[in-house]
Amino acid sequence: MAKEITSRQENYSQWYNDIVNKADLAENSPVRGCMVIKPHGYSIWEKMQGVLDRMFKDTGHTNAYFPLFIPKSFFSKEASHVEGFAKECAVVTHYRLTTDEDGKEIIVDKNARLDEELIVRPTSETIIWHTYKGWIQSYRDLPILVNQWANIVRWEMRTRLFLRTAEFLWQEGHTAHATKEEALEETRRMIDVYADFAENWMAMPVLKGTKTDAERFAGAIQTYTIEALMQDGKALQSGTSHFLGQNFAKAFDVKFTDQSGTLDYVWATSWGVSTRLMGALIMAHSDDNGLVVPPKLAPTQVVIVPIYKKDAQLDEISAKAHEIKDQLQQKGITVKYDDRDTQTPGWKFSEYEMKGVPLRLAIGPRDIQNATLEIARRDTLEKEIISQEGVADHIEQLLADIQKGIYEKALRFREENTYYVDDYEEFKQIMSEKGGFVWAHWDGTEETELKIKEETKATIRLVPVEENPEPGKCIYSGKPSKQRVVFARAY
């Protein structure tokens, strides 16, 4: 097989790009930083959406939709929120085009300037809290548990497909509560949902914890995060859940009357995951042969490829293939029988390997004769000849094995790349040479955090939530530390 994909060792970034390209996930668009998500990439995203949506519904949430455009004035209301996003907002200033004097070029009509400029949403807290003001009067109106699936725009300088794009797809939950405790509980519940999704569906182990002041979401009191370790030793923030306190309620004057008749501001949360999860999925499992998709998120779990010379053989093979396909579908397994005669079997093998289809069956004349099948696992690249007898049960088991196997492989990788370090020189060495998660003591100051970032490019990915934290001395300043925090270089 011709090597179409750069190896991870040779050039990790190029490997990532090659996977996105060769697995037909996405491509760049004429607008810098924006991407076209291709059918195969979108199919995986749809699977993720489906599972997450179910999880949100199961935890009591309902979907709604809020507008893409936000009046500029809304952004002046929550100061730290504005500061956080001001530098990456796309702004709509005009509403009409016209032709220039020569009538040749399309230009913006200067006479069609908007009275109030509109911000393309970088996130929807402001428009949503403006709206919630009208929805909330009494404790009887609470809680509000709303989610929306939407696209948002953050004008990023350096972009990479899925990992950081100017426009991306995501979901954002926005909830309103009568008490602080309830909002905090919601914040933690949703980070648990994300962790559950990451581990049990994406087969990607994650660390859970809170963000430091410096890394926190603009406008939040507390941010919970899940962080995964990618194969190059860099961390990827994969989902966040924010406790917003009463910040947005105060900014948008959202008050409610509680049972005792007292007027108080509403408590808020917001939480989201994005198409960045696609990037996480790619870098968590894929190898030098292409994408590896966990069976539970694979749009096609099993592909059947016929191998034949004469049409008469194909008829017989197709009959058997359809029989197996039916058996698998009855078990809820998604199957594709690829009997196109426009591509050779070898071509198809490579294609599905690069696209990460978990299992591949090949049926040829030999198999018809011997009542066998060739089955190939994408995760281990193992091939074996199996009997047609009981194939559906066998495949069902294999899919479960693959799901488990790739999780364990990712977990092993994380464990092998996790260090407990008490010496700053060693810390620096690990960060520059191999990366990974480093658990180290920190004195809790932003000053120290910043110095470490400057000197090592590593940031505090999270502060673990631990029942009995182990105190120690800050790795940088030597000052007292309450507990170890997790450092890594990050995407």
Add this chain to the structure above:
RNA sequence: CGGGAUGUAGCUCAGUCCGGUUAGAGUACGUGUCUGGGGGACACGGGGUCGCGAGUUCGAAUCUCGCCAUCCCGACCA
């Protein structure tokens, strides 16, 4: 916005320094034959405002000037 580079076939690029037939290769695409258990072989074929605009010249992908676009490195970030 600073520093570096590049624009030639759908894609990746050679040709540019040193101007000179009809502008090339690989790949992709089309047709046919042989093939078919890991991106098959051969034959034939289609496809180009050489980024745009001026200039120099008998002659410009190649030299000069201007413009445009893109990519990479830095500051920002889910």
